[in-house]
Amino acid sequence: MDNAKYLKTIVIDKLIENEATVYEDVTIDESRLNLFLNGEKAISMMCIPMDQDAHAIGFLMSENVITSIDDIEELIVSEDGLRVDVKAKIDENSLQNLYKEKTLVSGCGGGITGNIEGSLEIPFNQTAFKVKPETISDEIKIFYRESELYNLTGCVHKAMVYLLDGTTVTAEDIGRHNAIDKAVGKCKIKRLDTTKSILFVSGRLSSEMVTKAVMHRIPIIVSRTAPTYLGVQTAHKHGITLIGFARGRKMNLYTHGGRIDV
Template identity: 60%
Template structure:
């Protein structure tokens, strides 16, 4: 397993005092994803949960449509190469090559899923959640983020399921964090159409599209959405919630999935 944390010596300025202290920083690295013998992408990320990251990315892009279509999944001994043999959607793979949209935000992410999302069915998930459950879990969001507490340098994504079970992932890139947590859930057979996705970053269109591609019906962030993020959620049937802080939140689309929501005209 590749090293992910490094202790370094820094100069700390605090008021009128300057002193040397040890600090912990994240080690990011370039991880290469190989599909059917061909390297299709290299991404800067934290080299952990590489199998989930690769699978989540390929599912997010629609290159692989189901986990069951994967024949083989291996991580190289160096932890920096992931090899997958799978049945693929050739059109979506070509869209990834052709589009290569540089996504907003950190991590230098690339996506082709702006085209691949066309034709994805409207989300009709029956999942509902109470506002107080959202507030409770957002309050715990960073407190349960091990790497964030140590370094302050990562984004987090978490899937909260109907029975209270939750899984999470952290990465320097907010897109990577979603791919990792979605890939992890899909690899162990969890139904992401009955989960709430909570993220640390803003809700831009490509973040929302990742939720669409994994059939996630509710997406929550402590920060803001973009207009295209809201429009994408509205079109595809997602409940989009931003500025979830304390007991307050903004529900931008499809509010009826929040049980105690009472619309005021």
């Protein structure tokens, strides 16, 4: 992947032990992505202009505006990469709820969601899918080690879906919510089954991060940092195994720990 086009070079003063040196550094070039749905502008999102088709699909499915990849008749990304046009069968109630609520979530990048508590009725996740703790420990090491844009800039988040057969699907963005939408969107485009998978995310496990796992029927979500109280409550209510502080061979199981095969 050519990540150079997403980077901008800047000049900074680097201070080391009270001595300043002029230093050339790189940072992410974030852009405004405009999403049009059936000819009408639906929303604008600040993001890295990569994987825009997956971003659009993941976001719309996370918000229940579309329920299946098969609902999409056409998806076009503009030549400059800053506009996505989607023609699809949509759930008008969910779309109007998104416009009505527009809750500013705590995910980095200032994400918007219409999935406020109680706005959607999602069945409790009762899957018997289990995973060894060693799998989580091994995969989270890979998750953080193989993050090219983060290693270059230090200012992006990452999401990874680990599937039953060991396949992984990853995405990076300035916002955790965007990264999740992109990773899951890639899975939907490839028609991969996420009902027996693990979602690895960077950063804290707040309620809207957990809600995305709920919407896509992903039974386990993992981070090496902490969850919020509402994140724990959301996971408990919907049958999601929530794991935080996954570092080395240690991890905290906050909800539904029976899926971890010990």
